[in-house]
Amino acid sequence: MEGDSDRVGMILVMGVTGVGKSFFINKLAEGTVIEGEKLRSETQRPQIVTAVLGDDSGFDTEVAIVDTPGFDDTYRSDEDILAELSEFLSAQYVWGEFDLKGIIYLHRITDPRMTGSAYRYFQMFQRLCGEHTFKNIVLVTTMWDQLTNRMVGVARDQELRNDFWSMMEEQGSQITQFDGSHDQAESIVLQLLGKQPITLQLQHELVDRGLPLDQTSAGQPLAASLEARLREATIDTERLNDSTAEGRTQQG
Template sequence: MTAFQENIDSSMILIMGVTGVGKSYFINQLAAGSVTEGKGLKSETETCQAVRVGVGRNQVAVVDTPGFDDTTRPEVDIVGDIVEFLCTQYELGIPLKGIIYMHRITDNKVSGTAQRYMEIFRCLCGDSIMSNVILLTTMWGELKDEAVGFGRERELRKDFWNDLESKGAEVRQFDGTRAMAEALVCRLMRNGNVVLSIQEELVEQGKRLEETKVGCLIVPRLKNNIHEIGAKIEELERLICDSEKGLPGEEQSRLETERETLWIQRQRQIAQLEKLQRRPGREIATKIENEKRKQTWKDRVALFASFLGLVLTTTVNVILPLAGVISF
């Protein structure tokens, strides 16, 4: 009998941060080889992945989340996956203990992508849960001059994290070791359970995704993109009309190809906007109720995995009691 077949419910801890910040590396310190680590700019974590480990007599699923700067997937799709994950966790009553938010200390400035990620992160979480958040700087071992890292950390705390710290978030430096990864997990396990803002909005209040804080952040950008692409299409149509009066055929063909490409882009943006009109909280509540009627479940994590179509396996490299892997 595996740990997943026993009548044991896990709590959860989320690991968040942009692509390449070291989320998968952190997970692998808890259970070696449990998730794939990216070597380049391409994101290896396309959906949520988790390692379920034993911490004393308790179980915790440490969840690796995809970065919102994923190189192949639209922002709306990534938000949708994380939202579905969080709504399912909340509906099933699996306790969420906190979040580890990672930032590379090797970055010489906070990029626009990182700032965007932080905005989405705050919209998903809400400020009231910041005492359950660890802001973790990573990759200190790659610095040639540690003093540079300390300077960047001071800048982060002064210009970007000051408000989060004032609301209870804790700033730590990750030394890359298994011992510290375990210590940080244990630190959050001592916290009370937390409910995120997005969970209250979607599950308790039954909002559409576009009506939530994170939706209100995403919708204006999508609408602006749709408007700009539409304007470019109109300009191309005018040029095509003019080309029929004398421009070479090759030029007209080029303009028509460009117009077709933009039209496809616009349709994709519209489709992303339509996805935000869903009510994920209500949809997931209905699906879970239907699943519960079908079968008898011994623990909520097993139901959680089944509901999201996950495969439960065990890990060979056990580093803590009752360790195992949930591949999401």
């Protein structure tokens, strides 16, 4: 899908449950999403929040920020969450309402190590995006204010960079620390808005190639445990287009 200068740029905020996605978005548009307590997720479905940001030129920029449900949730399976996210991403790709400009991936610096579930999600995240999008991704560590010893955080940050994030950084991803401020959240988003629109690997596979979810790069590792509706899931592009045309006709 070609970008259109008249369309609003869209940024996805992703990460496992409890990394601070809703907190980050509320720093851009205060009070727009409910923040969960501890590691419980309050985001059950992808939620679009519109924010107006300022830039160095003095002009305001409108952006659509997407708060995505976190994987590794206590109450919902990863398969269920991936299916929901896939449906949202496919619909946005077909409708073409927004230009996807990039993704902000959050990781808690308070975690003493990269857990197995977090690593599996990070691998799925990479496959969902595709290497061609890495230049449009910012990898962000959060919750620095909750550390009692900042040097411990610095050591963990270096381990993430060396052992897990180096390949993405080499291919253009940026790495930064989030200090919890509005200004830094805005700066990260504006950095991505200046990039060319991207199509995620998952969007290409589901919509352009018509693959079922369990045959996509992101879905294959979960295929053994996919529920029946996921095994049969395909994106009905024609139905999405018909729904969009009908909606526009009614508005006219």
